[in-house]
Amino acid sequence: MPSTLPASIFNDVLGPIMRGPSSSHSAASVRIARLARDLAGGHVDHALIEFDPNGSLATTHASQGSDLGLFAGLLGWEADDPRLPEGHKALVEQGVEVEIVVRAIGATHPNTYRLTVTNRELGATHVLEADSLGGGMIVVHRIDALDVELFGDQIAHVFGGADGALRVQIGKGVALERQGNELWERRLNRVLPVPTPSGLRLPFSSVAAMTAQADPTQRPLSAWALEYECARGGLDESEVLSQMSKIRDVMRGSIDAGLNGTDWGDRILGNQSAGFRSAWDQGQLLDGGMLNRMVLYVTALMEAKSAMEVIVAAPTAGSCGLFAGTCLAAADALSLDDGPTLRSMLSGGLIGVFVALRSSFAAEVGGCQAETGAGSAMAAATLVEMMGGNAAQSLSAASLALQNVLGLVCDPVANRVEAPCLGRNVSGASNALVSANMALAGYDALIPFDEVLDAHRQISQSMPRELRCTALGGLSITPTSKALEQRLCGGCDS
Ligand code: SF4
Numbered sequence: 114m115p116s117t118l119p120a121s122i123f124n125d126v127l128g129p130i131m132r133g134p135s136s137s138h139s140a141a142s143v144r145i146a147r148l149a150r151d152l153a154g155g156h157v158d159h160a161l162i163e164f165d166p167n168g169s170l171a172t173t174h175a176s177q178g179s180d181l182g183l184f185a186g187l188l189g190w191e192a193d194d195p196r197l198p199e200g201h202k203a204l205v206e207q208g209v210e211v212e213i214v215v216r217a218i219g220a221t222h223p224n225t226y227r228l229t230v231t232n233r234e235l236g237a238t239h240v241l242e243a244d245s246l247g248g249g250m251i252v253v254h255r256i257d258a259l260d261v262e263l264f265g266d267q268i269a270h271v272f273g274g275a276d277g278a279l280r281v282q283i284g285k286g287v288a289l290e291r292q293g294n295e296l297w298e299r300r301l302n303r304v305l306p307v308p309t310p311s312g313l314r315l316p317f318s319s320v321a322a323m324t325a326q327a328d329p330t331q332r333p334l335s336a337w338a339l340e341y342e343c344a345r346g347g348l349d350e351s352e353v354l355s356q357m358s359k360i361r362d363v364m365r366g367s368i369d370a371g372l373n374g375t376d377w378g379d380r381i382l383g384n385q386s387a388g389f390r391s392a393w394d395q396g397q398l399l400d401g402g403m404l405n406r407m408v409l410y411v412t413a414l415m416e417a418k419s420a421m422e423v424i425v426a427a428p429t430a431g432s433c434g435l436f437a438g439t440c441l442a443a444a445d446a447l448s449l450d451d452g453p454t455l456r457s458m459l460s461g462g463l464i465g466v467f468v469a470l471r472s473s474f475a476a477e478v479g480g481c482q483a484e485t486g487a488g489s490a491m492a493a494a495t496l497v498e499m500m501g502g503n504a505a506q507s508l509s510a511a512s513l514a515l516q517n518v519l520g521l522v523c524d525p526v527a528n529r530v531e532a533p534c535l536g537r538n539v540s541g542a543s544n545a546l547v548s549a550n551m552a553l554a555g556y557d558a559l560i561p562f563d564e565v566l567d568a569h570r571q572i573s574q575s576m577p578r579e580l581r582c583t584a585l586g587g588l589s590i591t592p593t594s595k596a597l598e599q600r601l602c603g604g605c606d607s
Pocket residue numbers: 431432476480481482484485522523524525530531532533534537582
């Protein structure tokens with residue numbers, strides 16, 4: 114289940130920067146289709162897209178943004194391109210033919226994409242098969258008849274022979290030489306922001322290994338987060354902090370966009386953040402301290418996401434409001450400077466790395482405990498550090514927060530990433546706040562975070578498919594949900 118590519122804070126957890134409802138649908142699909150386009154030689158005349166009926170995508174590819182992302186990727190666009198909603202129209206205008214088919218392709222992962230792309234000028238047709246691993250991460254596991262393992266973190270060169278044989282060389286600057294009867298070469302460009310340096314050595318890959326290096330009561334978690342991401346990406350501290358600043362600025366822009374009011378046709382909920390702010394301003398709400406600001410920011414950000422504004426998937430698009438809204442509301446309420454804000458948010462990023470290394474962010478794999486559960490644990494650790502807490506307290510807060518939501522299922526209403534997603538992001542903020550305060554007050558989380566993640570993974574494995582983002586169970590199949598779905602799709606057969 115976990116990716117074999119070592120997780121990175123900016124590849125896996127605080128990113129991608131994107132538009133669309135779901136990172137495992139709309140952002141991952143952009144990356145997969147861009148690689149398929151590169152494989153076709155930089156232009157696609159015809160694309161056959163196949164989804165397995167036993168996976169999640171068979172029932173969600175249209176409504177949760179996979180098609181949107183695939184169209185953009187086939188055009189060579191990025192995941193945050195403002196033209197994203199116009200992708201299908203652009204394909205038609207350029208004469209690109211796209212067929213989408215649901216049929217058995219022997220997929221063993223719930224999020225498998227098979228793309229067969231044709232470039233008529235080159236007389237080339239190739240097949241690329243890839244899985245979306247959650248949070249926008251991907252693995253390409255097949256090119257034509259060749260088994261591969263490409264994560265998009267490095268440039269890959271594919272060489273093809275007259276007999277159909279393929280060879281792949283990975284890495285920037287590798288000596289490229291044609292061999293034997295090889296006729297063609299394609300360059301598959303990097304689609305992840307953080308490259309994997311050659312000879313990568315991670316400083317640690319579990320909480321236990323990390324805390325064996327130094328006393329966690331004597332340093333903040335962000336010290337380890339900086340050390341990890343510097344090693345993971347071959348970066349220095351200023352580069353990591355600069356990227357964190359860029360991510361924070363995008364998050365801040367998304368909140369502002371939501372607070373300014375959003376509109377989008379294919380949407381269930383209206384502008385609830387405006388109503389919340391008005392009720393708050395007029396003293397009609399219970400006194401929640403900084404929690405009411407968190408609710409406002411989380412809601413605004415989720416509304417921006419549902420209106421196709423640019424967001425940061427952190428760790429996923431479905432849970433994008435939780436971490437950003439909670440942390441930036443706390444930073445505002447505490448009047449924190451940039452330095453402590455950015456470092457504290459990095460500590461939440463490291464919690465996400467541990468989730469990615471040991472379990473998964475993908476709702477298709479582990480339900481909503483994978484998305485908002487991870488986001489809540491990340492936010493709890495960050496809040497602790499914002500209050501001056503140490504790494505032991507941040508880890509304790511993350512453990513408590515995740516324990517509180519183990520088993521949370523994914524059952525989107527009307528097959529849209531809006532409800533119960535909004536409520537789960539908001540309650541995740543509340544869970545993060547109380548878990549941080551419990552940890553700061555010395556409550557004993559009892560179960561170390563590594564072990565909570567093992568339970569998280571084991572629960573994911575025993576969760577029925579109907580409750581893992583297939584819209585086949587739970588709230589998704591209530592009469593009201595079905596009626597909303599019919600209304601949104603104009604009476605289609607969904
Ligand atoms: S219910 Fe949770 S996991 Fe499912 S789409 Fe909504 S936020 Fe994501």
